[in-house]
Amino acid sequence: MLLDNHGRKINYLRLAVTDRCNLRCFYCMPAEGLDWLSRRELMTYEEMLRACSLLVKMGIEKIRITGGEPFVRKDIMQLLTALSKLDGLKELSLTTNGVLTAPHVAELKRIGVRSVNLSLDTLDANRFFAITRRDEFASVMETMEELLKHDMEVKINTVVMAGKNTQDIIPLVELTKNLPVSVRFIEEMPFNGEGHSYSGIVWDYVRIFDEIRQTFPDIQKVPDPQYSTSYNYSIPGHKGSVGIIAAYSRTFCGTCNRIRITPQGTLKNCLYDDGVLNIKDLMRLRISDTELEQTLRRAFNTREKDGWQAEQKRLENPNFHESMATIGG
Known part of the structure; x- marks a missing residue:
């Protein structure tokens, strides 16, 4: 079992396989995209598999593949297949934009793979284009249909943005009436890749819930799973469920069980920290697995208490407004 310096169990890895994406969502990156990492800067699949194998032996039980968009990286299914065979790994899942x-x-x-998180901020094709700057709404909906046809657990991730898609909150909730999907509304975060200031959110988790309750007054709180980042709800008569993730308010930090590895191999103990070490660089120095494990354990013993503390420490050397694509969504 892996424990951090606050006694929290660490059993969940979010591994970003690329910083590249085939959408240009305005809340994630500029219209022209980012300065993409070169192939040399990225972790190879062999390095990812080695790191994951070691972390699973240390106590990681769940791995979620993220990006960027995972499927823009060539031969991603080869990595997923190899990861699925790791002895001791209980769950392999991924987050995708569905294109x-x-x-x-x-x-x-x-x-x-039993569970897929599908990023979808609107059910309106025109607003989809306005948000993503790409005409790919039909492709995303096709992916959702395929996932449901194959009885996959589908979680729809929707970033709630003032003046952009708040009119989609109720239609997305209505999607849960006849479909067995979980729609999760996420507070907007300051990782837009543009470097400008971020003064906070207008639509926090309380306001999102109040908006839903006005139309669905019989919405009911249900127990949140262990380590859940979302407040979870059900509506009588609906096949699916609703969740609200306080990603900016950071109300779930006290039970955080996750770590992140970015496409370039940076280990992040917290979404809001600046990275604690580079696993790729260590492996390229031909460090042994024993030495790497010792280094990782030392890193896990330096975790901040919560995202606010991690952010404050990071602001001492500000590079805060990077993109979620470079962090790993």
């Missing part, structure tokens, strides 16, 4: 995912759903199911 390129539909043709791979059957294979994902075959290798044991």
Whole structure:
């Protein structure tokens, strides 16, 4: 079992396989994209597999593959297949924007992926284009249909943004009436890749819930799973469920069980920290697994108490407004 310096269990890794994305969502990056990492700067699949294998032996039980967009990286199914075979790994899942995912759903199911988070900020094709700067709404909806057809657990991730998609909150909740999906509304975070100041959010988790309750007054709180980052709800008569993630308010830090590895190999103990070490660089120095494990354990014993403390420490050397694509969504 892995424990941090606050006694919290660490059993969940979010691994970003690329910083590249085929959408240009304005809340994540500028319209022209980012200065993409070169191939040399990225972790190789072999390095990712080595790091994951060691971390699973140390106590990681769940791995979620993120990006950027995972499916823009060539041969991603090869990595997923190899990870699915790791002895001791209990759950392999991924987060995708759904643009390129539909043709791979059957294979994902075959290798044991049971849950997919689908990023979808609106059910309106025009607003989708305005938010993502790409005309790919139909592809995303096709992916959702394929996932449901193959009985995959589908979680729809929606970033709530003032003046952009708040009118989609109720239609997305209504989606749960006839479909067995979990729609999770996420507070907007300051990782837009543009470097300008971020003064906080207008739509926090309290306001999002109040908006839903006005239309669905019989919405009911249900028990949150262990380590849940979302407040979870059900509506009588609905097949699906609703969640609200206080990603900016950071109300769930006290039970945080996750670590992140960015596409370039940076280990992050917290979404809001600046990274604690670079695993890729250590492996390229031909460090042994024993030495790497010792280094990782030391890093896990330096975790901040919460995201606010991590952010404050990071602001001492500000580079705060990077993109979620470079962090790992």
